[in-house]
Amino acid sequence: MRTTTLGRDGPVVGRLGLGAMGLSYRYAPASRSRGEAVALVRKAVDLGVNLVETAGAYASGENERLIGEAIRGRRDEVVLCTGGGLLGDLDGVLRPAGGPRALRAAVDDSLRRLHVDHIDLYLLRRVDPGVPLEESWGALAEQVWAGKIRMLGLPVVTVQEARAAEAVHEAAAMAAEVSLFTRCGLDDVVPYTVQRRIALLAGAPLGRGLLAGALSRYDDLPLDDWRRTQPRFAPRAIRHNFALTQAVAQVAARHAVTPAQVALAWLLRLGEHVVPLPGTRAPHHLEENLGGDRVRLTEQDLTDLEFLPYPAGAPEV
Incomplete structure (x- = not known):
């Protein structure tokens, strides 16, 4: 797999x-x-994936406990990324919690659940509208100086906000939902991350599964699946959005690859600093996703994908 560096002098x-x-x-x-x-x-680690991303708010900390168990004995092989600034409820709703006290507690909780003595990359997951960004960022910078965190990452913010945060402490990464279906803000975010040598971590790079081409109907989703509550997966919207994926499938057919691999290859073309973070629970999909690094899109492919219409329904929250 090709590699990149997190931030100016972070890990490969x-x-x-x-x-x-x-x-x-x-x-x-x-x-x-x-x-x-x-x-x-x-x-995934066996196959060469070394950046693993979780968060304290996922399943009330259970996701971090799972990752902690998975990397036990292999800590040196993993660049561990987690984050705070959000509180997760049992109803699945995430709420901002960017106060200094909450963030300090979140870092300590993550260290305990992950069974590690430091976190490689800690993301501020969301800007709390009730707390100045510099205050939240400063609280996390203190955790870097205390040796609990190596590097910090921003959520999607304006260029002005990013500069204000970096006046307090540099950012090694910015995390955003980015895919062929979610391209809002790329004109501003990508140039800034390139200029500042900040890694762009692309979450939900397969459009929560839509870009893999496997979801064509609302009823394809299990009854307890959160996506049933999201506008892009509403019955009428999902039919419309599945039709859009046929353009991705056509590009995939030219290369004898899968739509998911094309979607990931498109993201990788945005810049050497872009790191998609696809998720899956299936080993064969894990191997399929990693194959996206080997797809080389042509100019015709890129033109066809560039004019892919925006999907129906607002981005997920």
């Missing part, structure tokens, strides 16, 4: 990471197996 990571949220949170929780999830993370 593979161009494709692993987003762990779906292993224990939001996507059909009744069908999950903890043992299979742990095995999948370990398989």
Whole structure:
């Protein structure tokens, strides 16, 4: 796998990471197996994935506990990314919690659940509208100086906000939902991350599964799947959005690859600093996703994908 560096002088990571949220949170929780999830993370590391992303708010900390178990004995092989600034409720709603006291507690809780003595990359997951960004960022900078965190990452913010935060402490990464279906803000965010040598971590790079081409109907979703509550997966919207994926499938057919691999290859073309974080619970999909690094899109492919219409329904929250 090709590699890149987190920030100016951070660790070397593979161009494709692993987003762990779906292993224990939001996507059909009744069908999950903890043992299979742990095995999948370990398989990802075996295959060369070294950036693993989780968060304290995922399943009330259970996702971090799972990752901690999975990397036990292999800590040196993993660049561990987690984050705070959000509180997760049993109803799946995430609420901002960016006060200094809450963030300090969140870091300590993450260290305990992950069974590690430091976190490689800690993301501020969301700007709390009730707390100045510089105050939240400063509280996390203190944790860097205390040796609990190596590097910090921003959520999606304006360029002005990013500069204000970096006046307090530099950012090694910015995390955003980015895919062929979610391209808002790229004109501003990508140039800034390139200029500042900040890694862009692309979450939900497969459009929560839509871009893989496997979801064509609302009824394809399990009854306990969080996506049933999201506008892009409403019955009429999902039919419309599935039709859009046929353009991706046509590009995939030219290369004898899958739509998911094309969607990931498109993201990788945005810049060497872009690191998609696809998530999956299936080992064969894990291997399929990693194949996206080998797809080389042509100018015709890129033109066809550039004019892909925006999907129906607002982005997920």
